[in-house]
């Protein structure tokens with residue numbers, strides 16, 4: 349099956365009892381045993397539930413992985429993945445990663461004796477130099493959040509495999525429609541399904557796709573042991589969202605390219621970050637490893653930020669991304685406020701940085717909204 353067909357059919361089959369095409373919602377905590385010592389495929393919904401299983405199969409199929417596991421949030425997935433490690437281990441992570449992941453790593457997980465090095469993963473030698481004898485994991489986001497930096501996945505997984513280091517790629521921004529990290533040798537793929545996979549701003553959820561039987565057993569053990577699982581209804585909603593993933597991603601990317609070009613020429617815009625622009629430092633690698641450049645555009649603005657944000661009408665001032673509704677946010681005080689100031693500035697998340705999540709509205713309306721809010725003079 350090709351990607352569009354998989355998006356509609358993977359993980360699902362009509363309900364054997366009623367013939368319902370849509371997977372029924374199994375809103376139950378527990379399941380009847382067939383007999384003494386004979387549980388069915390699902391016996392307790394923390395451990396397994398048919399809606400989670402269906403969604404896990406669908407996402408694993410789209411990513412080309414071994415098995416998919418479904419979590420209560422993207423952060424629940426991140427938390428679960430990091431528990432593959434133990435005290436004394438060292439992690440190399442990209443430096444401008446999702447603000448919540450940065451907070452979890454630097455302020456919570458370090459309490460348990462795991463060390464982190466935050467690094468821009470743009471040069472092979474820099475990565476090699478950062479590897480220590482106890483380095484056990486490399487954590488990647490590409491494109492990263494909010495600066496859309498691109499990491500060469502083939503390079504990272506080649507270096508990692510020489511040292512038997514586990515590689516994790518948070519693929520939330522690209523989705524498997526545009527990037528399948530496993531094809532480049534990545535071991536674990538992670539998602540906040542809250543974003544594009546669900547796509548409608550109405551679920552918080554997460555997923556992990558594994559590549560081996562061993563990793564699948566470990567992730568299932570952690571999910572069940574830590575209780576980081578998603579609910580049946582949220583799993584059902586995300587499975588529903590995935591049916592339209594390819595058509596949504598095509599529109600997000602097409603409009604984002606137009607908006608990036610528009611911003612690039614605007615006198616009040618100092619710098620535009622979108623991997624589809626040939627001026628973007630990661631453009632060549634993005635072109636090589638991705639099938640599209642995604643739906644997030646960031647830029648630096650000259651003049652008053654609050655006034656610009658207040659003048660927008662179609663773009664809602666809100667955190668998050670990946671939905672039908674276009675959103676705008678100020679990374680320094682919103683999505684990345686959880687990062688300490690030093691790390692934030694070092695990662696390039698300055699006060700003049702705006703991040704747009706380009707939704708599914710008509711692109712002419714979105715550009716009109718930006719034009720009205722930006723004005724044409726340097727001060728707006």
Ligand SMILES: *Cc1c(COP(=O)(O)O)cnc(C)c1O
Pocket residue numbers: 421422423424446448449489493518520521539540541542543552553554
């Ligand atoms: C949103 C996001 C997360 C966290 O996901 P939640 O569903 O909000 O817990 C992790 N990584 C990336 C890249 C994200 O955008």
